[in-house]
Amino acid sequence: MAKKPKNAISPTRSENYPEWYQQVVKAADLAETSDVRGCMVIKPWGYAIWENIQRKLDTRFKATGHENAYFPLFIPMSFLEKEAEHVEGFAKECAVVTHHRLEPDPDGGLRPAASAKLEEPLIVRPTSETIIGATFARWLSSYRDLPILINQWANVVRWELRTRMFLRTTEFLWQEGHTVHATEAEAVEETRQMLDIYAEFAEDTMAMPVIKGEKTAGERFPGAVATYSIEAMMQDRKALQAGTSHFLGQNFAKAQEIKFQDQAGQEVFAWTTSWGVSTRLVGGLIMTHSDDDGLVLPPKLAPAQxxxxxxxxxxxxxxxxxxxxxxxxxxxxxxxxxxxxxxxxxxxxxxxxxxxxxxxxxxxxxxxxxxxxxxxxxxxxxxxxxxxxxxxxxxxxxxxxxxxxxxxxxxxxxxxxxxxxxxEEVTVSIDSLEEFEKYFTPKDADKPELHGGFAHCHFVEGPEMEAKLKSLKVTARCVPLDGEEEAGTCIFTGQPSTRRGIFAKAY
RNA sequence: CGGGCUGUAGCUCAGCUUGGCUAGAGCGCUGCGUUCGGGACGCAGAGGCCGGAGGUUCAAAUCCUCUCAGCCCGACCA
Structure with a gap:
């Protein structure tokens, strides 16, 4: 008589949450580690879930006037240099192509051929703002060409040092929307519209409740004027950023000469946005619904209902x-x-x-x-x-x-x-630093129990907050859009504040 | 890039300290049989240049040197 475990997944969530997650991915046949470091093989069952996510989102994108297109996997290195903050944000995690041919090496293996060195290295896209922006600059000459509403389903590469299935892999699948508008107001509206679509999709189709909010300056997308996100709460009380929508202002337009003649005949810079969700959503799906017997799929995304x-x-x-x-x-x-x-x-x-x-x-x-x-x-x-x-x-x-x-x-x-x-059970309102520290500190440091959650706090961004958050391994998730104006005091500095932000440990 | 650890069957690992029989177990896989509104059991079987190279030795999975790969903890992040 074989042992009959009470649950199909071992360990259980409360015993060891990260290990439970890996076991669910394996037991549900979603994905497995590949021969390439940091990259995963998405198996049919996992890919079918992604296909459903794609189809449901794609329908929403098309319904709001967007069209799909496809841009190159490679980006000339010089493109990345054009937007200063953008370079800083992504340079550290780029895969670089330097050669276009291999030759036999003396040991019987292969090596890049010295004679086939590229004049300019190519970057494997970590995101496509630059290459798409350069393309848009050619497409745009008149206000009559606007708006440009493009989406791309693609793979991107970010050379992360620490990877986890679906949540953070070196190569991942995503969609990135890129739009160009004549006015600031229109671009802001687009940014917010796409955030709304993400939130509606997350809640309606994934059955995953999310909070819509604006990122703090420290968490903003490199090169963006404003970044909005939807934030979800996982069962281990850690937050997951499930989708982002960026208002890029004229930063990329100026860096890439995305300009047009307006109705008055003036040459002016356009306003751009970008927005995306990735295969990380599958990780969010797993950690939102699954139990100690494995994956639990919301019917709207289940490959078989x-x-x-x-x-x-x-x-x-x-x-x-x-x-x-x-x-x-x-x-x-x-x-x-x-x-x-x-x-x-x-x-x-x-x-x-x-x-x-x-x-x-x-x-x-x-x-x-x-x-x-x-x-x-x-x-x-x-x-x-x-x-x-x-x-x-x-x-x-x-x-x-x-x-x-x-x-x-x-x-x-x-x-x-x-x-x-x-x-809701792990969402609290906190008004003192002492309480904040207590909320985010496990009782047993050697074997931390599940702790934390969403903490709504008054704050003023600055070095005091940065330092405290870093030491507690807590991050500012967002300032909720539906939050109310309310007089308060920053728990980090004592300065006056008018709105609460959400803080949490996060993936 | 720092600090800790691991490479032995498809998977998870034992064996290494103290070198020596035919290199093992569980799970999985194949076949046969008994079961079966249920994650069962029995029997039989397939499957390994013990990560790689070099060295010490009569003898190396085991000791030494080098090397490659991976994991965990930091710093970085959708």
């Missing part, structure tokens, strides 16, 4: 049960959820039933249906929900089909409600 597990003992039963399952699948697929046909999968692999069931539990499929000869005879299915756990309940087949969309909607809502409740 319903999995049917046929149960039979012999070929006769197999034929009968599979036929029933196929018809069930066909009826379920005819139902619609979130404006799409319900996604159904029959798992008829030659595996033991229990093992199969647990695989789907760990992969986070919202609804599992077990169908055996007894169900076939009675016209029933045995249905189990992933988000609430527990065993399957017998349900009349047609009733289940008729109610599947509603049920998926309930699962989706339940996940959001649960995540929101969890966030």
């Amino acid at each position: 319903v999995v049917i597990l046929p149960i039979y003992r012999n070929d006769d039963e197999r034929t009968e049960v599979l036929e029933y399952c196929e018809s069930l699948k066909s009826d379920l697929t005819a139902e619609r959820f979130d404006d799409e046909p319900v996604r159904v999968r029959i798992d008829d692999r030659d595996l033991r039933g229990g093992e199969k069931k647990w695989q789907w539990v760990k992969r986070g499929v919202p609804l599992r249906l077990e169908v055996g000869p007894r169900d076939v005879a009675a016209g029933y299915v045995s249905a189990a929900r992933r988000d609430v756990g527990g065993k399957g309940e017998p349900v009349e087949r047609n009733a289940f089909v008729a109610g599947v969309a509603k049920l998926l909607g309930e699962c989706q809502q339940a996940l959001f409600d649960r995540a929101l409740k969890a966030r």
